[in-house]
Amino acid sequence: MKVTAIGTGYVGLVTGACLAEMGNHVVCLDVNPEKIRILNEGGIPIHEPGLEEVVKRNVAAGRLQFTTDVDMAVQHGTLLFIGVGTPPDEDGSADLQYVVAAARSIGQRMTDYKVIVDKSTVPVGTADKVRAAVKEELVKRGLGDMSFAVVSNPEFLKEGAAVEDFMKPDRVVVGSDDEQATLLMRAIYSPFNRTQDRMLVMDVRSAELTKYAANAMLATRISFMNELALLAEKVGADIDLVRRGIGSDTRIGYQFLYAGTGYGGSCFPKDVKALVRTAADTGIPLKVLTAVEEANERQKRVLVDKVVERFGADLKGRRFAVWGLAFKPNTDDMREAPSLVVIDELTRRGATVAAYDPVSMAEAARVLGPRDDVSLVERAEAALQGADALLIVTEWKEFRTPDFDAIKGTLKAPVVFDGRNLYDPKLMKALGIEYRGIGRG
Numbered sequence: 001m002k003v004t005a006i007g008t009g010y011v012g013l014v015t016g017a018c019l020a021e022m023g024n025h026v027v028c029l030d031v032n033p034e035k036i037r038i039l040n041e042g043g044i045p046i047h048e049p050g051l052e053e054v055v056k057r058n059v060a061a062g063r064l065q066f067t068t069d070v071d072m073a074v075q076h077g078t079l080l081f082i083g084v085g086t087p088p089d090e091d092g093s094a095d096l097q098y099v100v101a102a103a104r105s106i107g108q109r110m111t112d113y114k115v116i117v118d119k120s121t122v123p124v125g126t127a128d129k130v131r132a133a134v135k136e137e138l139v140k141r142g143l144g145d146m147s148f149a150v151v152s153n154p155e156f157l158k159e160g161a162a163v164e165d166f167m168k169p170d171r172v173v174v175g176s177d178d179e180q181a182t183l184l185m186r187a188i189y190s191p192f193n194r195t196q197d198r199m200l201v202m203d204v205r206s207a208e209l210t211k212y213a214a215n216a217m218l219a220t221r222i223s224f225m226n227e228l229a230l231l232a233e234k235v236g237a238d239i240d241l242v243r244r245g246i247g248s249d250t251r252i253g254y255q256f257l258y259a260g261t262g263y264g265g266s267c268f269p270k271d272v273k274a275l276v277r278t279a280a281d282t283g284i285p286l287k288v289l290t291a292v293e294e295a296n297e298r299q300k301r302v303l304v305d306k307v308v309e310r311f312g313a314d315l316k317g318r319r320f321a322v323w324g325l326a327f328k329p330n331t332d333d334m335r336e337a338p339s340l341v342v343i344d345e346l347t348r349r350g351a352t353v354a355a356y357d358p359v360s361m362a363e364a365a366r367v368l369g370p371r372d373d374v375s376l377v378e379r380a381e382a383a384l385q386g387a388d389a390l391l392i393v394t395e396w397k398e399f400r401t402p403d404f405d406a407i408k409g410t411l412k413a414p415v416v417f418d419g420r421n422l423y424d425p426k427l428m429k430a431l432g433i434e435y436r437g438i439g440r441g
């Protein structure tokens with residue numbers, strides 16, 4: 001089939017590459033010429049395990065191409081997947097300007113039946129807005145009768161495992177009220193559905209809400225555990241043992257029960273905000289989710305609170321090693337990363353920071369910019385030199401069993417603030433390292 005991905009970011013590039021892998025002819029369009037240049041020169045603009053191989057194989061096979069040429073891209077696909085950003089507006093609602101611009105650019109150029117697929121995370125009612133924008137452009141061209149469908153197909157992939165998630169989805173949600181469009185969506189997703197039909201076809205509004213509901217539920221689990229961690233500390237319990245105790249209940253399950261430095265990334269924070277906003281606008285305030293967001297804001301500061309408790313509020317002259325900058329492991333994405341709050345709070349109090357991340361160093365240099373109070377170092381151990389303490393912010397595998405002797409021997413005094421509860425407090429005590437985790441009273 002012929003497919004166009006509009007927006008070649010984490011979602012658009014993975015969607016385009018994985019659909020090409022199944023034999024489709026895919027054009028990935030982006031308005032960012034730099035991104036397209038990198039891809040056309042054989043590079044990958046993001047870190048995503050396994051993506052490079054899939055992209056290279058399908059480019060070589062002539063099934064995947066990258067362009068900034070909107071005319072060509074719109075003409076090419078029968079299915080047009082919109083995967084552009086939906087960042088938060090000032091009031092927390094999702095900013096739909098990129099989605100609507102993409103819809104208009106389709107309406108301005110299409111010459112035959114198209115299925116326009118909303119893959120971006122968008123509030124309930126967006127498919128109607130997309131339909132109206134396309135129609136308006138068609139009418140301007142005197143083509144008001146031209147037929148097209150708008151389908152909601154929210155994406156559930158996780159950064160860091162995006163290719164695997166796309167290839168083996170738990171489910172594929174399709175919101176559609178157009179029979180032909182539903183058939184085409186069934187066809188395009190059939191290779192991902194071979195062992196079991198994982199496609200859930202529903203009305204458009206339910207599909208749009210499903211995506212927000214999923215992220216809101218996951219964020220709720222995180223904030224719930226983070227709040228319990230605060231309590232565990234006060235009452236002398238260990239949240240990690242509590243996690244195991246409740247996760248073993250199959251009704252609860254083990255996933256997303258880790259206390260830490262708060263959720264970040266490009267999805268949870270903005271999606272929680274957008275859903276809270278939608279709910280407030282409709283007069284059904286989501287009290288639980290409002291609390292989830294408040295708890296998360298507080299949680300991002302918990303690690304630095306512990307530093308202040310140990311070293312005092314004035315951190316002038318102190319230096320801290322920070323391990324982990326990406327918002328989670330296996331990605332270089334630093335959007336809304338807890339590390340940014342940690343670095344900001346430490347430096348605002350006068351400290352300097354030496355930071356290391358296995359893959360986000362280039363992204364960190366771009367996001368943080370050149371500054372005197374933060375140095376980005378090439379190796380984890382190098383960050384420890386002359387530091388008063390180590391703060392662990394992202395749970396990369398390589399931090400799980402580090403050289404504890406080096407930590408102890410290199411830090412000025414052996415103090416570790418572990419925002420991801422990677423180590424056994426008893427072991428750390430035995431090693432003579434002062435250890436503060438999250439919720440480990």
Ligand code: NAI
Pocket residue numbers: 006007008009010011012029030031032035083084085086098101102105119120121122155156157158159266267
């Ligand atoms: P991204 O920021 O990585 O990529 C968006 C791309 O769209 C950018 O390269 C931008 O230049 C391009 N773009 C903007 N307007 C355009 C236009 N009119 N025509 C062509 N290209 C245009 O964003 P990401 O992370 O891929 O997210 C996209 C959407 O998918 C968002 O709504 C997000 O919430 C959702 N999503 C993201 C997931 C993730 O893990 N990143 C997972 C599931 C959903």
